[in-house]
Amino acid sequence: MIAPGGKFPSTSSLEALIDALRCLPGVGPKSAQRMTYHLLQRDRAGAERLAQALQTALASLRHCLRCNNFTESEICQRCASSRRDQSLLCIVEMPVDAISMEETHAYQGLYYVLMGRLSPLDGIGPKELAFERLFARATDGLVNEVILATNFTNEGEATAHYLSELLRARGLKVSRIARGLPVGGELEFSDAATVAQALMERRDYG
Amino acid sequence: MAKGRIDGQKAFVLHAHPYSETSLIVDVFSREQGRLPLLARGARRPRSVLRGNLMAFAPLELGWFGTGEVKTLAKAEWLGGISLLTGRCLLLGYYLNELLVKLLPRDDAHPQLFDAYEDALRALSSGAEDAPELRRFEQTLLKELGYGLTLDVDARSGARVVDDREYVFWIERGPVERDDGDDTASVSGKTLLDMVADDYSDARTRFESKGLMRQLIAHHLSGRPLHSRRVFVELQEL
Ligand SMILES: [Zn+2]
DSSP: OOOTTSOOOOOOHHHHHHHHHTTSTTOOHHHHHHHHHIIIIIOHHHHHHHHHHHHHHHHHOEEOTTTOSEESSSSOHHHHOTTSEEEEEEEESSHHHHHHHHHTTOOOEEEEEOSSOOBGGGTBOTTTTTHHHHHHHHTSSSOOEEEEOOOSSHHHHHHHHHHHHHHHHTTOEEEEOOOOSOTTOOGGGSOHHHHHHHHHTOOOOO | OOTTOEEEEEEEEEEEEEETTTEEEEEEEETTTEEEEEEETTTTSTTOHHHHHOOBTSOEEEEEEOSSSSEEEEEEEEOOOSOOOOHHHHHHHHHHHHHHHHHSOBTOOOHHHHHHHHHHHHHHHTTOTTOHHHHHHHHHHHHHTTOOOOOSBOTTTOOBOOTTSEEEEETTTEEEEOOTTOOSOOEEHHHHHHHHHTOOOSHHHHHHHHHHHHHHHHHHTTTOOOHHHHHHHHHHHO
16 A cells, blocks of 8 residues: 555554565565465464574674685685685586585585575676685685586576686686486486487597 | 467576576577566576577577567577677677667567678687677678668768778768868778778778778767677676
8 A cells, every 4th residue: 555645654563564464585475375374374483483583694694705605604614624625616507506516426626605605687796606715715825726616507507618718717626517318317318408418529539 | 289389489698686595597599589578497406408498699490479568488499500609709799788678679570680690600610719600790780770871972962982081980870081181080992982882801891891880870879888898898898
């Protein structure tokens, strides 16, 4: 309802909550309303936990000075660990990508989390992704090789291309994770784009 | 058959953004139906068939249905034939897409522009950053939007453009021979005539035509910035 004069009347706490939930990705007005009634009517304890957890996380989490991932201390546990190979730095788009890499148990180096990817149409460029912070980390003298593990989307490729050029220019060895058919994959059941790219990126064999 | 079902449409994805938890709204440019938004249901689910296929810069065959403003994508097949863009050419691809997203109205078919776009992408996929196809695409875009370009007639005197003279481009009018002592940025008569003849073999023609098209496009964007251009420039400056 819009009051005379064109200004919104002060919203009730109910409306404020519905509105606040809409900041979540993919949550429109209807879902926000459903969530609100669920929290207030069916799960007040859950709502209390959510409010607490949000407040605590906001107050205590920050970006790790080394890897940019979320942490409660200045430097996260992984970056502080003496068991990780300090000379390898793997660049990923999001924290979940680092988790996927960890699940391989095949990587002992460290990470840098971009918290995004170049997305020119959305106006996400090197400033928004704080490339300078990454360069500072990658050239701190400990890193020898940077592994680009951004996604194989157009945005991920654009990110990898520019990071590769810019990091090479700063004297670093740069590699990119390989792509192709999945393990156990059969040509017959693979999508054309994957097969085409695997063909393009074929390598000497045997 | 579902209501308003359309099949076998050659198209490109220009841009996509998340919609609800698992879907995408895809801005597509199809040869026969023009630019339109499509809802790709479930396209963000981990094992969605659509997921890998809905990539920008790849020729696709799409099918959709529905009668509302946003139709529902039913099918997306990868046609192939243009390899994925890389490096600076990829950034130029975003530039083309942003021009279409910002300038091309929805739901009007522009088959000629579609062909010019496809040619430009094909040139970019072969690594040609400065290809004539890019200038042809820009020219076709302005023409299709109704801003016809007369490049070979002096807009003030009505005389034919002469190849060894210098011209200043008056927006919405055309080239005007530069007065003595005027130091406004100019283009040579040869560049203008080459553009009409579609001859981009001269490096100066390529350079000057790029500048001219940039100026014209900026005018038609009426002050709206091109994000892809800004990101491109910022990356060059690092
Ligand atoms: Zn860390």
